Amino acid sequence: MKKSIKNLFYFCLPLLIIYVGLEIFLHSLDYEPKTKNEYLEKNKNNLEILILGASQTERAINPEFLDFNSINLAASSQGIYPNFCLFKYFAPKLPKLKIVVLGMPFNAPNTPKEYTSPIVNHLNLAFYNVNTFGRATMPQDYLLFHSNQDYFSSRIQNYFRDGNYSNLNKFGYDxxxxxxxxxxxxxxxxxxxxxxxxxxxxxxxKAIHNNARYLKKIIRSCKERNIKVVLYSSPTHFLYNEMRDTNLVYERDSLVKNLMEEYENLYFFNDEDNSGFEADLFYNANHLNPIGAKKASSNLKTFISKIIDNPKSF
Incomplete structure (x- = not known):
């Protein structure tokens, strides 16, 4: 029996060493959350704007063009609950925080926390040390390759083909x-x-009820620190807008209206129907490309400047 256990140990040991080495290698590569966290840690004492949301907000806002000290922690499929977790962790670490921008596309209130991609949850834990799983963490949650073997296999292939080339600016924007x-x-x-x-x-x-609860927690916490909250919907192409369920649009707008009546520190910047965004500014129907993001970021900058300079005008 002892000999069998010993043989099993010697058989598994090389596999364990290989897997540990694989995880160390994967953690060394460039990822948006890794670059964003490095920037945040270096600049946390001066950051004025914290941006949260899903991929539409991630692609639409490049902090380089905001003219405020900003960080954009939005990520693909990242719903209201994981954004609440990130807010709860990071907001207390930002002493000069003035504005929290939270992505609010038409379907955000109806998106359950389970919609968030496992990759996003694993990356949030690995590089922000924030648990966005919605449950207690387990040992395997700290492993990247475990979360999506196909994705991380492609990252390894890209590394050996192109090297660890980064497309990210210092803010973590691609x-x-x-x-x-x-x-x-x-x-x-x-x-x-x-x-x-x-x-x-x-x-x-059920998602609407839960998301409204997390939104109120964010807004109330900000109100206690005299921080303004901007719910934001980025430009989307008219082909996409024509396909929206108008009932979901109404539910989102009604929720926002009710919240704005309850909280004076809350604002809504809805840029999703902006006809000034032609096809050449889009990556696909509901995500901007970097040129479109420059324009969208400028629009958001103008809106934020107005609520800072003259909040009673809204």
Whole structure:
């Protein structure tokens, strides 16, 4: 029996060493959360704006063009609950925080916390040390390769093909993400297949209730520190907007209206129907490319400047 256990140990030991080495290697690569956290740690005493949200907000706002000391922690599929977790962890560490921007596209209130990609939860834990899983952490939660073997295998392949080349600026924003469905169609609307546009139009009353609760916690916490909260919906292309469930739009707008009536530190900047964003500013139907992000960031900067200079005008 002892000999069998010993043989099993010697068999497993090389595999364990390989896996540990793999995790160390994966943690050494560049990721948006890693770069963002490095910038945040270096500048936390001067940051004035904290941006949270899902991929639409992540792609729309490049802090380079805000003219405020800002950090954008938005990430793909990151719903209101994980954003609440990030806010709860980081806001107390930012003594000069004036504005919290929270992505609020039309379907955000209906998006349950389970929608958040496991990769995002693992990266949040690995580089921010923030648990956004919605449960107690388990040992495997700290492992990157475990969360999505296909994705991290591709990262390894890219490393050996291109090296650890980073497309990220110092804020962790990807400045090269142009090639999506719209560039593939040469920005010709007639060549864009609407059936390939992905949109989440699912109603979820439980999610609305839970998300409203987390929103109120963020807003109340900010109010105690005299911090303003901006709910933000980034520009989306008219083809995408035509596909929105109007009931979900109404639910989002009603929730925001009720919250604004209750909290004087809350504002809503809805830029999603902005006709000034033509096809060549989009990556796909609901995400901007870096040029579109420059314009969207400028729009948000103007809005924020107004509420700082003259909050009673809203």
């Amino acid at each position: 400045t090269t993400r142009f090639y999506g469905a719209y560039q593939a169609a040469n920005y010709n609307i007639g060549k864009i297949n609407k059936s390939e546009i992905h949109i989440e139009n699912e109603h979820n009353s």
